Amino acid sequence: MLEIYDTTLRDGMQREGLSPTARDKLEIARQLDRLGVAYIEGGWPGANPKDDEFFALAAKELQLENAVLTAFGSTCRVGADPATDDQIAVLLAAETAVICIVGKSWDYHVTEALRTDLDEAVRMVGDSITYIRSQGRRAMFDAEHFFDGYKANPEFALRVARAAHEAGAERVILCDTNGGTLPDESRRIVEEVMAAIPEAGIGVHFHNDGGCAVANSLAAVEAGVHQVQGCVNGYGERTGNADLCTVIPNLVLKMGHDVVTEEQLARLAPIAHHVAEITNTAIDPHHPYVGSAAFSHKAGLHTSAIARRSDAYEHVDPSRVGNSAKMLVSELMGRATVLTRAKEAGWTLSPEQAQDVVDRVKELEHKGYLFEAADGSFELMLREIMGEQPTFFTVESFRSFQELRPDGDVLAEATVKVLVGEERFIVTSEGDGPVNALDRALRKALGPAYPEIDGFRLTDYRVRDLDSGDGTAARVRVLIEHSDDGGSWSTIGVHPNIIEASWEALVSGVVLGLLRARD
Numbered sequence: 001m002l003e004i005y006d007t008t009l010r011d012g013m014q015r016e017g018l019s020p021t022a023r024d025k026l027e028i029a030r031q032l033d034r035l036g037v038a039y040i041e042g043g044w045p046g047a048n049p050k051d052d053e054f055f056a057l058a059a060k061e062l063q064l065e066n067a068v069l070t071a072f073g074s075t076c077r078v079g080a081d082p083a084t085d086d087q088i089a090v091l092l093a094a095e096t097a098v099i100c101i102v103g104k105s106w107d108y109h110v111t112e113a114l115r116t117d118l119d120e121a122v123r124m125v126g127d128s129i130t131y132i133r134s135q136g137r138r139a140m141f142d143a144e145h146f147f148d149g150y151k152a153n154p155e156f157a158l159r160v161a162r163a164a165h166e167a168g169a170e171r172v173i174l175c176d177t178n179g180g181t182l183p184d185e186s187r188r189i190v191e192e193v194m195a196a197i198p199e200a201g202i203g204v205h206f207h208n209d210g211g212c213a214v215a216n217s218l219a220a221v222e223a224g225v226h227q228v229q230g231c232v233n234g235y236g237e238r239t240g241n242a243d244l245c246t247v248i249p250n251l252v253l254k255m256g257h258d259v260v261t262e263e264q265l266a267r268l269a270p271i272a273h274h275v276a277e278i279t280n281t282a283i284d285p286h287h288p289y290v291g292s293a294a295f296s297h298k299a300g301l302h303t304s305a306i307a308r309r310s311d312a313y314e315h316v317d318p319s320r321v322g323n324s325a326k327m328l329v330s331e332l333m334g335r336a337t338v339l340t341r342a343k344e345a346g347w348t349l350s351p352e353q354a355q356d357v358v359d360r361v362k363e364l365e366h367k368g369y370l371f372e373a374a375d376g377s378f379e380l381m382l383r384e385i386m387g388e389q390p391t392f393f394t395v396e397s398f399r400s401f402q403e404l405r406p407d408g409d410v411l412a413e414a415t416v417k418v419l420v421g422e423e424r425f426i427v428t429s430e431g432d433g434p435v436n437a438l439d440r441a442l443r444k445a446l447g448p449a450y451p452e453i454d455g456f457r458l459t460d461y462r463v464r465d466l467d468s469g470d471g472t473a474a475r476v477r478v479l480i481e482h483s484d485d486g487g488s489w490s491t492i493g494v495h496p497n498i499i500e501a502s503w504e505a506l507v508s509g510v511v512l513g514l515l516r517a518r519d
Contacts, residue, residue, distance in 0.1 A: 046090035
């Protein structure tokens with residue numbers, strides 16, 4: 001039976017920029033348990049106060065339904081008795097049912113890093129596992145640098161693996177610590193190890209320095225290993241570890257290994273994003289299986305086919321991993337995308353109306369618009385085609401300027417003139433910048449007629465310089481993200497003048513906000 005061993009909380013946290021609190025780690029452990037992994041490596045007791053706090057909290061508060069919490073640490077020191085070794089004592093004090101210890105399996109590291117002989121390195125492994133087992137704990141062994149060690153000295157690497165197994169290690173994990181092994185090598189070496197120690201439970205732990213951690217893991221599974229280690233979202237030192245968000249669905253959906261249930265697999269994308277939120281990292285939108293763009297479609301040929309058969313351009317049903325398909329609005333789309341997006345919003349467009357939208361999008365994107373990043377502006381276009389866009393207000397004019405004060409401060413001021421019905425408003429406001437001043441003036445002008453505007457927030461503002469098609473004028477693209485208590489929406493403006501581009505995006509955002517508030 002193949003099993004998943006998650007090391008996000010230990011090896012994954014070695015990624016640059018990650019430093020969750022002990023309670024953050026508790027929440028990540030709960031999420032990993034919901035995913036259904038067999039083992040959760042909580043950290044290295046004694047290595048730092050945070051890991052000590054985590055194991056103390058886990059003993060009191062962590063109730064796992066699927067996984068077994070594991071403590072990670074080193075073998076006893078050179079020449080030491082495990083029964084009196086401080087490192088082993090700290091591991092036992094963590095009170096986990098399983099302890100995974102790491103030891104050298106590359107002769108180069110034994111002689112140069114440990115500065116001892118090969119016989120002593122084998123003894124340290126065997127005696128440490130024997131003692132841990134004598135204390136009533138289950139033991140696993142990580143054979144550090146095994147693949148490099150096996151290539152350099154297969155006899156010694158196998159001696160270490162065999163000593164761990166004979167001492168009572170349930171799993172002997174072959175580690176590609178430097179991450180440079182290729183899939184054909186990993187499969188060959190795993191097969192040779194399993195042939196040499198057929199009764200041992202073999203696992204693998206691959207780093208991604210050569211970009212092959214997932215492929216190596218799958219190759220090792222084909223060779224017959226019993227355990228695969230990795231991290232959620234591929235976290236880990238340098239370029240990361242084998243990404244369990246790719247390994248797990250490949251094992252279940254492609255290779256038929258029930259390492260998690262279908263129900264657990266359907267939690268994969270939400271859990272991946274939950275962990276990313278806790279660690280304050282962003283998942284690449286194009287991340288396999290769990291990325292927001294993993295099942296997005298842009299080309300008209302693709303979207304047209306998917307509109308009829310959802311499996312036409314998707315290698316798996318995205319719902320099986322907790323994700324969903326998305327048809328992107330762009331100059332490459334066809335009518336199927338428009339009709340699908342309209343249907344999702346509850347509208348029915350005729351083929352002629354859909355073609356009108358396609359033609360408009362193509363024309364505007366040629367001018368620099370980007371509707372896949374401006375869902376709000378696209379929604380306004382659909383509403384206009386449907387005749388569902390009332391005139392809340394009419395802009396008569398606007399102006400803005402900046403003033404350098406004697407004290408060195410720079411203050412922006414804006415004036416807007418708008419008509420709301422028969423009433424004319426002229427409002428001036430100050431702001432930190434011209435867009436902020438325009439936003440404040442427009443809100444103040446519209447507030448009496450539309451009090452819901454007080455709940456709108458401008459949450460993001462992005463500018464990009466564009467080169468026009470004829471090369472004679474510079475255009476600016478402005479994307480503004482708005483939000484209220486009901487959600488968020490993005491609008492776009494394009495113009496050679498950055499203030500005009502900003503005003504277009506700003507007004508579009510207010511109009512859509514009012515439409516959604518009315519709906």
